[in-house]
Amino acid sequence: MYQNINFIKIIEDAWHEYDSSRKIKAVEDISAKVSTNHVYRIRFEDDDITIAKLSYFGKFEHFEEDHSIINALANNLPAPFENFLAKSLTKHGKLFIYRHTDSVMDAWVVFYNPIKIDQKPDRKQSKEQISILGGELAKFHKACYKVVNTLPPTFKQTGDDINHLLEILKTERGKFDHRGHEDVIRQQCDLFMENCEQIGVSNMTSIPVFVDWNIGNFSVKNDYSFFSRWDYDWFRMSTRMMDFYFFSRVCSEVGDRTVFSYLINPLMEDRFMIFLKSYHKVYPLTEPEIRILKETYRFFILNYVIKDGRYFFHEFYASRLQFEAYETYFPNIDKSFDVDKILKALNL
Incomplete structure (x- = not known):
C-alpha cells in the first residue's frame, strides 16, 4: 500500500x-x-x-x-x-x-540520540547468565515502579486492545482477514477477559513494560548486567508480567533462532525457572501474578500476532505466525501451561 x-x-x-x-x-x-x-x-x-x-x-x-x-x-x-x-x-x-x-x-x-551499545547477549544463555538476567530484570522493574507516579498519564488498557480486535471482526476487512477463525478469536478474547477478572489483574500495579525483549533489543556488560535497551514498538503500561514471555524465549534451550515461532513451551522450561527464582529473590512475585502469566501470553498472541501481526511483521512472517496461532498456540495454552510447577519452584 x-x-x-x-x-x-x-x-x-x-x-x-x-x-x-x-x-x-x-x-x-x-x-x-x-x-x-x-x-x-x-x-x-x-x-x-x-x-x-x-x-x-x-x-x-x-x-x-x-x-x-x-x-x-x-x-x-x-x-x-x-x-x-x-x-x-x-x-x-x-x-x-x-x-x-x-x-x-x-x-x-x-x-x-544514538544509544551506546555494549555486548549483545549470547544466542544461547548459560545457567549463570540466565540467573543474572533474572536479577537484572527485577532491578529494572523495581526502578520503573519507583518512578511510575512521575510519568504522564496513560489511557490505553489491555481490555481496549481486546475490544478493538472484537470490533475489527465486525468489519468487512476483519471478516476477510480472519475468515474461518472468528469463533476461535472470540473464544480466546472471552477467556482472556474472564480469567483476568477472576485472577484480579485490575488490582495489579501497572508499570512501563517493553514486552519485546529479544536479544536484538538490549545489550549487556561483561558481567551480563543490563547496559542499554532500544526498540519501543510494543511499549505499554501494564502488569510487569507482560515482560516475562520474551525472557523465557531468551532463556530457552533452543536459544535465538532466525526462523522463530511463539510457542508457549519456553515458559515451562526448567531454564526459565532459574530466571524466575533469581527475579523473585530481588523483587518477589505473588501467586496472582504467576497465574496471570498464562493470560499475558494469550494477550500477546491475540494482540501482536492476530490483531496487529500484519503491521508488525512482513507478510511472510505474519501469515505463518497467524497460521501457527490457530493450529498450535491457542490449543496449547491450557494444555501446556502448568501454573503449579512455577508456584512450587518459587515456594508460593
Whole structure:
C-alpha cells in the first residue's frame, strides 16, 4: 500500500521542522527486515548522527502517549538505569513529534540520540547468565515502579486492545482477514477477559513494560548486567508480567533462532525457572501474578500476532505466525501451561 511513499523525504521534512540550521548529509534506512517499522540513521554535514523512527500504524494519540511516557521514564530512572534507555529529542523543553498527513497516509516521526551499545547477549544463555538476567530484570522493574507516579498519564488498557480486535471482526476487512477463525478469536478474547477478572489483574500495579525483549533489543556488560535497551514498538503500561514471555524465549534451550515461532513451551522450561527464582529473590512475585502469566501470553498472541501481526511483521512472517496461532498456540495454552510447577519452584 505504501510502497511508493518517499519516507526519506518525510524524515527530511521532520528534521527541517525540528532544526533547519543543521543540514543533513545522508539518511540511511536501518529498519529490521522482519518488521514493517521504519528506522533511519541521519548523518549531518558535521558527521554527527541522530536516529529517526517513523510510524503510521495505530492512532497518533497512542503514539504520542507512549513516547511521552518513554521519554519521561528515560529521564527519571535512577541509577544504574539513568542511561539505559535511548532519549528522544525535545524542542523548547517538550518532546518533539512530527506529524505528516496527506491523502495517502498519516505518519509520525520522533528523533533519538544514538544509544551506546555494549555486548549483545549470547544466542544461547548459560545457567549463570540466565540467573543474572533474572536479577537484572527485577532491578529494572523495581526502578520503573519507583518512578511510575512521575510519568504522564496513560489511557490505553489491555481490555481496549481486546475490544478493538472484537470490533475489527465486525468489519468487512476483519471478516476477510480472519475468515474461518472468528469463533476461535472470540473464544480466546472471552477467556482472556474472564480469567483476568477472576485472577484480579485490575488490582495489579501497572508499570512501563517493553514486552519485546529479544536479544536484538538490549545489550549487556561483561558481567551480563543490563547496559542499554532500544526498540519501543510494543511499549505499554501494564502488569510487569507482560515482560516475562520474551525472557523465557531468551532463556530457552533452543536459544535465538532466525526462523522463530511463539510457542508457549519456553515458559515451562526448567531454564526459565532459574530466571524466575533469581527475579523473585530481588523483587518477589505473588501467586496472582504467576497465574496471570498464562493470560499475558494469550494477550500477546491475540494482540501482536492476530490483531496487529500484519503491521508488525512482513507478510511472510505474519501469515505463518497467524497460521501457527490457530493450529498450535491457542490449543496449547491450557494444555501446556502448568501454573503449579512455577508456584512450587518459587515456594508460593
